[in-house]
Amino acid sequence: MTEAQATATLDCLGLACPIPVVRLARAVAELQVGGVVELLADDPGARVDIPVWCRLKDQEFLGQRDRVGGGWVFRVRRAR
């Protein structure tokens, strides 16, 4: 199965918490329901906080993968 095409990409590499979550929150708000945002981050806090934020806000955490060159790629779908 291929990944849903990301509607938006956010580069948060080098940015510490809470900025990745702040940007994610705004990016998700700007998506249509069903849209997907891809977020790049290398702050270890983001790894914990992004899935937790999705749970708190009833948004769909599609997953994360290691990024070539360091950090992670997170994918979030606007669920409501």
Added chain:
Amino acid sequence: MTVLPETYLDAASTTPLHPEARAALLAAADAAGDPSRLYGRARRARMLLDRSREQVAAAVGASPDEVVFTSGGTEAANLAVTGAARAARRRRHLVVSAVEHTAVLAPARALTGQGFEVTEVGVDRFGRVDPAALAAAVRDDTLLVCLQHANHEVGTVQPVREAAEAAHARGALLLVDACQTVGRLPLDRAELGADLLVGSGHKVYGPPGTGFLVAGRAARLRPVLLGDERERRRRAGMENLPGIAAMAAALSARVGEAPAERQRLEGLAERLRSGLAAIPDVVVHGPPSDRLPHLVAFSILYIEGEALLLLLDAKGIAVHSGSSCTADTQEPSHVLAAMGAITHGSVRVSFLRDAGEADVDRLLEVLPGAVADLREMAELDSQAIERASRRGS
């Protein structure tokens, strides 16, 4: 006179000296003597040391010969973990909860380089260990099970008695880090089933540089500090007698006083929780019951915990943050991460024994504005970052 900020809300980090501890400290400081020598001054020092040991033992339901004085909770925890491992014959496995203090986790992890295996048991969203999961992790070669009495970041009281049963069923020892509960909650070593129990002086209105390990008869220990035969060969080095006498006095006083304070402190915690509910996007951590009465932990979404601390400090309010976003080498709080809780913007408020509604109200007066300012700053920062990245692309 201890100088503390106007509104000191970090009792879980350290506490000011209890008046009885100060009196004991000063009296002992002027009565120097080596308790291991044989002349009059030394005998008086020995008597004070013995009396202090009896006081500490009585405060935790232990017998005096089980009490080992140390330089603090950290040393006591290191002695318990490392000392038990060095005394072990065949058992080569440890079980630790994922939310232990690093004074337990670090010496446990250090043993993995010395032929030991460590299993970490996770927690639920309230920070509580599942006794069944812990029992399932205990093996026939488990030496030590480590479970705190209450968590230092979120205040969750752990199922220690169940952990004791699980450990003892396989012949393992239970180590209980009780630094947050000694002198705060009713505590009886035998009732908890703790073979090893760690306490700290400065968290219970005693002086810093003092702590103790209770080592029951089942717990065989090799010392970590070597050099003499003090503390029944479990901890070498001249005893910090003024500190020990002060810690013992504080502990005795606190065991008597704490029960009467509980309802007031719980009321303050509740007052704070209701106030926090009025601030959008605040998540309060910890369980609805079985928790420390004087501690409230929460995360404020979209702000940096340390920035908030600085703003509050400027207003004379001292709280603690579990998150450390400014130091980029620092990992998020292992406790909040294990709970699956938001780690940024984390704040821990913990009340002193004489805290009152004015302390809570002062915090609640300043907090909403500080949070709004920081959120606005974070929003402006992220907008600036986005403009810059659009220009760059």
